Amino acid sequence: MTKQLALVIDLNVCVGCHACVTSCKQWNTSGAAGPLFDLDPYGADPNGSFFNRVQTFEVGEFPNTQTVHFPKSCLHCEDPPCVPVCPTGASYKRAEDGIVLVDYDKCIGCKYCAWACPYGVRELDEKRQVMTKCTLCVDRITDIALPEAERKPACVLACPTSARLFGDIHDPQSVVSSAIREEGGYALMPEWGTQPANHYLPRRSTAMTIHPDDLQRVDNPLHVDGAQPGAPAQLGREDFAT
Secondary structure: OOOOEEEEEEOOOOOOOOHHHHHHHHHHHHOOOOOOOEEOOOOOOOEEOOOEEEEEEEEEEOOEEEEEEEEEEOOOOOOOOOOOOOOOOOEEEOOOOOOEEEOOOOOOOOOHHHHHOOOOOOEEEOOOOEEEOOOOOHHHHOOOOOOHHHOOOHHHHHOOOOOEEEEEOOOOOOHHHHHHHHHOOEOOOHHHOOOOOOEEEOOOOOOOOOOHHHHHOOOOOOOOOOOOOOOOOOOOHHHHOO
């Protein structure tokens, strides 16, 4: 079976810090992907080209609500619809590892691939007029000059909660395959038939134990109404008698 490199993202521990976004931008701007376009970066409405974005949602009904942070980038589909629609062959899937890439020398910025992608993860670099997308930091993960532990996408290395895993989903012994199997990982919108390689681990219920003493703290939002901590006892000389 051929290799298929991919990311597995754990929505249960992603805190929406955007470390993956900034590290991706930094690495790819200074690497083989070339500078990523920025529009008014220090203005009131900064924007530009990003390979990775984090969307944040409020789900549920009050008072049972949750904040969900949802990182999204190219899913490196096993049957990518962006590849056959490209009129110049600029969009292609590597046979050796399944990574979907764009050949900037062939890309004419027609946006056909963006229209074909059901996930909305391709963006036009307005300055260079080429389509951009996540490369899984292909220049980094294949660089044998780097220690093996560092041959991972920049977003994986930057994540402070280890919410992002990287590996071969076709290898049943890999860390990503184990996570998908053990934690109920799922692909995004499988009904499209694109077979996304990237997977997500679902939100899971987390048990929390609160000690009764914690409810007595004035600064704790869960404190019992009317229950205030008492004044400390006054110690007399006899308390220290031996």
